[in-house]
Amino acid sequence: MGSKDATEMLAANAAGIARAAEILRNGGLVALPTETVYGLAARADSAEAVAKIYEAKGRPSNNPLIVHCADLRQAEELGQFAPATRAAAQLWPGPLTLVVPLMQGADIAARVTAGLPTIALRVPAHPIMHAVIEAAGVPVAAPSANRSETVSPTTADHVVATLNGRIDAVLDGGATACGLESTILAIREDGVGEILRPGPIAAEDLLRIGVALREGRSTTIEAPGQLSRHYSPGKPVRLNAQEAEADEFLIGYGDVEGDFCLSSGNLEEAASRLYAALHDAARSPEPRIAVAPIPHEGIGAAINDRLRRAATE
Known part of the structure; x- marks a missing residue:
């Protein structure tokens, strides 16, 4: 891709939202804040x-995109919602992406689904993202707003x-709240x-609202974020470290102190700070990164998923 002029920076106000919507309607790319990470949006x-x-x-090209919609009604124009899927959609707007059969004749670009018979849909909760979608008048495809395989932006x-x-x-809405990509x-x-x-x-959370789940995960690429190597800070990453070695930047948690502390023990706080920690570690002079153990419960499972992919060579 040829270099554009310097990327335009937009404020999180009515003028910035209107300008972002205009760019999207005209076929351009805008990075927008969501409650998870910043997304790179296009109509x-x-x-x-x-x-x-x-x-x-x-x-x-085999990695499909999530389509962000203004509401369930707009999502139903693109995908088929079975009763169990509608039960899960109770959590919209929010950081949940639903993979559903693609609606026949849906007005969607073929590359969004990467040739799959399904589509990944989400209704975001972030007020700025929601306002831009409403103003643009079209659903937007929006993966994380970073170069592929690098650490997602918050x-x-x-x-x-x-x-x-x-x-x-880029529409600057400040730091994102969740700090991790949506559950799919x-x-x-x-x-x-x-x-x-x-x-x-x-x-x-899903079991609490009556969504039945089975263990195990498909190895087929059906949605974003399933590639084994992803979220890479560009340096070797060592997991479950109790202390740093001489050439390591240590990301701490709980009782393990480090160069960057995710949290003293709150997993939600740790999730919101994870990518900021990886960005700092990537910029540090140390050639390697170590990460303290993270409890594998609640959102800790998602943190460990991202760390495992970041550590994959």
Whole structure:
């Protein structure tokens, strides 16, 4: 992709929202804040606009995109919702992506689904993202706003670090709240769900609202975030470290103190700070990264999922 002029920085106000919506309607790319991470948005009904996402990110063509909708009604125009899927949609708006059969004749660019018979849909809770979708008048495809395989962005500065000059604009809404990408859930034909990517919505949250789940996860690429190597800070990562070795940047948690502390013991706080820690570690002079043990419960399962992928060579 040829270099653009410097990426335009937009404020989180009415003028910034209107400008972002205008760029999207015209087929451009805008990085937008969500409650999870910043997303690189393009109108999902334009093949040309969606192609720009893959080009700007250097994203593999077999990795599908999540489509962000204004509400359930708009999502139902693109995908087929079985009763069990509707039960899960109680958690919308929020950090939950549902993989559903693609609606026949849906006005969606083919590359969004990467040739699959399903589509990944989400209704975001972030007020700025929601306002831009409403103003643009179209659903938007929006993977994380970073170069492929690098650490996902939780601030506008993180976006600019890898995409400046490659996209049209960034709408700066401050640091994101959740700090991890959405949970991705597929409801199978028997009405039982499989979590394809853990995230802020934990299995316990889904069970609480009556969504049946089975153990195990599909090895077929059905949704974003299933590649074994992802979220890479560009340095070797050692997990479950109790202390740092001489050449390591230590990311601490709980009783393990480090160069960057995720939290003294709150997993939600740790999740919101994880990518900021990995960005700091990537910029540090130490050639390697170590990470303290993270409890594998609630959103801790999602944190460990991202760390495992970051540590994969």
